[in-house]
Amino acid sequence: MFATTRKQIRRVQILKPDKESEFIMTKILHINSSVRNNGSISRKVTEEFLNKWKAKELGATVVNRDLAANPLPHLTEETLGAFFTPAENRTPEQAKIAALSESLVQELFDADVIVIGAPMYNFSITSGLKAWVDQVARAGVTFKYGESGPVGLLTGKKVFIFTTSGGVYSQGPAAAMDFAGTYLRTVLGFIGLTDVTVVQSEGLAMGDAGVEKALAQTSNTINELLPA
Numbered sequence: 001m002f003a004t005t006r007k008q009i010r011r012v013q014i015l016k017p018d019k020e021s022e023f024i025m026t027k028i029l030h031i032n033s034s035v036r037n038n039g040s041i042s043r044k045v046t047e048e049f050l051n052k053w054k055a056k057e058l059g060a061t062v063v064n065r066d067l068a069a070n071p072l073p074h075l076t077e078e079t080l081g082a083f084f085t086p087a088e089n090r091t092p093e094q095a096k097i098a099a100l101s102e103s104l105v106q107e108l109f110d111a112d113v114i115v116i117g118a119p120m121y122n123f124s125i126t127s128g129l130k131a132w133v134d135q136v137a138r139a140g141v142t143f144k145y146g147e148s149g150p151v152g153l154l155t156g157k158k159v160f161i162f163t164t165s166g167g168v169y170s171q172g173p174a175a176a177m178d179f180a181g182t183y184l185r186t187v188l189g190f191i192g193l194t195d196v197t198v199v200q201s202e203g204l205a206m207g208d209a210g211v212e213k214a215l216a217q218t219s220n221t222i223n224e225l226l227p228a
């Protein structure tokens, strides 16, 4: 994991063969899903991660997708109708519905690295992040069924998921109740995103000391993930 992260960051030093003056820079897709702006820990830690990454790789580019500021529509019968109608047969309304999904999928294909802030709400992810999953997990687009089962089509990317939770799920009696990080690992793996690192900032409901401890641990983890 370490080694691959180093490799990813070192890409800044590689010259594109066709244009010597241009460096290859990492393209990062940054997704946030906390409904909070003020005091959101998931926003704070993804920002810390990105700032540290950008300090190491000055030219890294970041595309921000804020699922709380710009919520996506939940699936409806019309959405599924649009998804499953061949592009050439879609009505203008269906084309509009499919275009939104396809722009979100394109953001994923364009990214080298995907950073997701994923607060735990009621033992799972936020409904905003789930709406995004439903827009990008598309048969024939991000996964397909091969002879030996499903095949994810989004390959060769690194994903960093920053989960936040009031309780502790990395160990102890609540470990089996984490349907946030475990769910994201599963569904992202299904669409081909198998190189996934989950960083848990947990115990956030346990007073200021709990928050401080979690933030310190997360900072250490980020420093380990992005070695000098």
Ligand SMILES: Cc1cc2nc3c(=O)[nH]c(=O)nc-3n(C[C@H](O)[C@H](O)[C@H](O)COP(=O)(O)O)c2cc1C
Pocket: 034, 035, 036, 039, 040, 041, 042, 043, 119, 120, 121, 122, 123, 124, 164, 165, 166, 167, 168, 204
């Ligand atoms: C609607 C809601 C549901 C929550 N459900 C849980 C939960 O099931 N388990 C838990 O440990 N924390 C839960 N929490 C606490 C959040 O995970 C915690 O406050 C976290 O910091 C939220 O992320 P944020 O700081 O980025 O907003 C919940 C918080 C909210 C607002």
